[in-house]
Amino acid sequence: MSDYLDEAEMRMMSTIENLESNLHTLHTGHANAGLLDGIAVDYYGAPTPINQMAQIKVVEGTQLVVRPYDRSIVKEATHAIAAANIGLNPQNEGDQIRINVPQLTEERRKELAKKADKFGEEAKVAIRNIRRDTNDQIKKDKELREDEEKGELEDSQKLTDKYVKEVGRLVDEKKKDILNV
Numbered sequence: 274m275s276d277y278l279d280e281a282e283m284r285m286m287s288t289i290e291n292l293e294s295n296l297h298t299l300h301t302g303h304a305n306a307g308l309l310d311g312i313a314v315d316y317y318g319a320p321t322p323i324n325q326m327a328q329i330k331v332v333e334g335t336q337l338v339v340r341p342y343d344r345s346i347v348k349e350a351t352h353a354i355a356a357a358n359i360g361l362n363p364q365n366e367g368d369q370i371r372i373n374v375p376q377l378t379e380e381r382r383k384e385l386a387k388k389a390d391k392f393g394e395e396a397k398v399a400i401r402n403i404r405r406d407t408n409d410q411i412k413k414d415k416e417l418r419e420d421e422e423k424g425e426l427e428d429s430q431k432l433t434d435k436y437v438k439e440v441g442r443l444v445d446e447k448k449k450d451i452l453n454v
Contacts, residue, residue, distance in 0.1 A: 277414075278428055281407040285400050285436040292396040292440060296447045299385050300359070304331045304374040308361065309339070314353045316346060323350060339363075339370040377451075386448045393444035397437050404433040 297307040306329040313320035323329075327341040327350065341350055351370050354363040360381070364371045377385070411417065411425045 275411075275425055275428075277407050277410050277425065278432060281403050281429065282432055284403045285432065288396050288399045288403070289436060289439055289443070291399075292392055292443060295392040296389060296443060298359070299389055299447065299451065300361075300374065301377070301385075301450045301453075304335055304337050304372075306331065306337065308337065308359065308374070309354065309357075312353055312357045312359075314346060314350045316343075316349070323353065326350075335374055337361075337372040337374065339372065340368070341370075344368050382452050385451045389444050389447045389451065393440050396440045400433055400436045400440065404429055 294310070298310055300308045306324065309323050309329060312323045314323055314326060315321075316326060323339065326343065326346065327339045330338045330340075332338050339350060339354075341347055347365055347368065347370060351363045351365045354361060354370065354372065361372050361374065364373075407429050408426055411422055411429065414422070417425065
């Protein structure tokens with residue numbers, strides 16, 4: 274594989290990792306610490322991810338308990354979770370935050386499945402943009418013979434197809450998890 278395709282594959286793998294991270298934030302009605310990924314708390318003037326400043330435990334499979342290492346930020350952390358608009362209602366208990374993870378309604382499940390589709394579509398667009406950039410680089414390379422260029426372009430398409438298929442698999446898996454009652 275050429276340097277162009279190596280770079281394209283690295284960028285596509287990064288897109289897949291980003292998709293997995295986005296899908297991880299969608300909750301399926303089960304408590305999991307990943308629900309709070311991406312939520313940052315203003316900590317001494319710097320937005321800090323909540324999972325770096327607190328211990329997050331799953332209790333009884335339906336609750337999350339967040340224990341900040343610095344008890345003085347419980348109030349700020351509670352506000353940050355509520356403001357994240359992820360459908361969770363945090364309860365400040367003084368030195369910790371308790372979050373009941375509600376069972377999802379049918380309507381909410383469909384809404385989350387659509388959001389998973391949206392994340393998947395964004396990832397597919399990103400992968401296709403990477404393919405376009407790679408193809409442009411290959412076509413501009415004057416050192417490649419015509420048959421080498423054609424082979425590189427075919428390999429670029431195969432790489433794109435592989436990662437688009439992976440996006441579809443990840444999204445379908447997440448939707449199945451979301452819609453499973």
